[in-house]
Amino acid sequence: MRIDLHTHSNASDGTQPPADVVDSAARAGLDVVALTDHDTHAGWAEALAAGERLGVRVLPGVEISCLRGGVSVHLLSYGHDPHDTHLGAMLGASRTSRETRARRMVERLGPVTGLSWEDVLGQVHGDATIGRPHIADALVAAGVVADRDEAFGTLLSGRSPYFVPHTAPDPVEAVRRVVAAGGVPVLAHPAASKRGSCITDADVETMAAAGLAGLEVDHRDHSDAERAHLRDLARRLDLLTTGSSDYHGAGKQNRLGENTTDPDVLQALDRALERAPGRAPLRDASAGRARGA
Incomplete structure (x- = not known):
């Protein structure tokens, strides 16, 4: 089973409609794909319908933009209740700030x-x-x-004179809100030093204490040394490790399925969702048969 847990559609900053992302996932030989647009659920219904039609399981999620100590942090949330008012308010504030x-x-x-x-x-x-x-x-x-x-x-770099920072929630508070909304939080590309400053291990430990479930380890922006460090950190903190493409369509070089998640990790995510209070209305719909299952 091939699983990619981080993709984007044109509901945020991808270049394809949600249904086309799922179609591309099927063509890439994926059995499971997570749609994780920035701070929005707007693409969920379309992606889930496409998954049902194409025999690809779609795991609905979002990528939450956070800041801690001036460092940009991205948190993936899987399977939360899209109608949760507290998490919804956080996502709305982030969209406005963007x-x-x-x-x-x-x-x-x-x-x-x-x-x-x-x-x-x-x-x-x-x-x-x-x-x-x-x-x-x-x-x-x-x-x-x-x-x-x-x-x-160049022009849009954080070091550019044209760059403007934005306000965003602290990732520890974001983890708490995801958990309260019945979701499973996983830290996206936490050691991507080529992007700029990274969150510290101590901060990750604080997030883990708040309910963080995993680290996205296998990502194109992580070096071999960074991946090894993250695996050691995950073992120490008893966190899951995922892999994904961070696909944006034609907008970036990232290709669907270039990094994948172990099926055992997906099962662990599913168990965590089953234990979560207040299951999301769309979560059951996302659990259609995986192609080839």
Whole structure:
């Protein structure tokens, strides 16, 4: 069984509709795929319907944008109740902050690139969460940069004079809210030093005490040494280890299934969801037969 637990659609910063992500997962030979758009559940229903049609199990989730000590931290939440008011308020605040940050960055970029807010909106699908990837796509469309990678490596980098930080919840509080909403929290790409500063082991330990269930270890932005360190940390803290693509469609080089999760880990995630209070309404629908099961 091939399992990829981190993908994005155009409900946030991916380039494909949710159903197309699931179709691409099927074509890539995946049996299980998690849709984890940034701070939104908007793609869940479409992805789940596509999974039922194509025989691919879809695990609904989100990727929550957090900050701790000035360091960007991303938390994956699987199977939580999308109607939970406390978690919903946190996600809504993050979406608002992302859009405010994006507007300010465009204001800074405008005089040197000619970019306008209307240009960015032209890259956004429906009610998708607006973020730096949409600015990157607008810069590509305007011929300012060749692709998203160049945009993030230069104009949109955290070291760029055009960069604007955004407000986001503390990851420890985010873990608590995910658990309270019946979800299972896993820390996304926690040692990706090529992206910038990383969360400390002590912070991960604090998150584990709050209910963190796992670490995303096998990710293209982790070196072999970083993966080995994370596996040791997971063993010490009794955390699950996952692997995934962090797929964004045509927006990034990441390919579906390039890193995968062990089926035993998925079973452990399922057991954790079964034990969670207040099962999410969509969770049962996500547990259709996996292709080939």
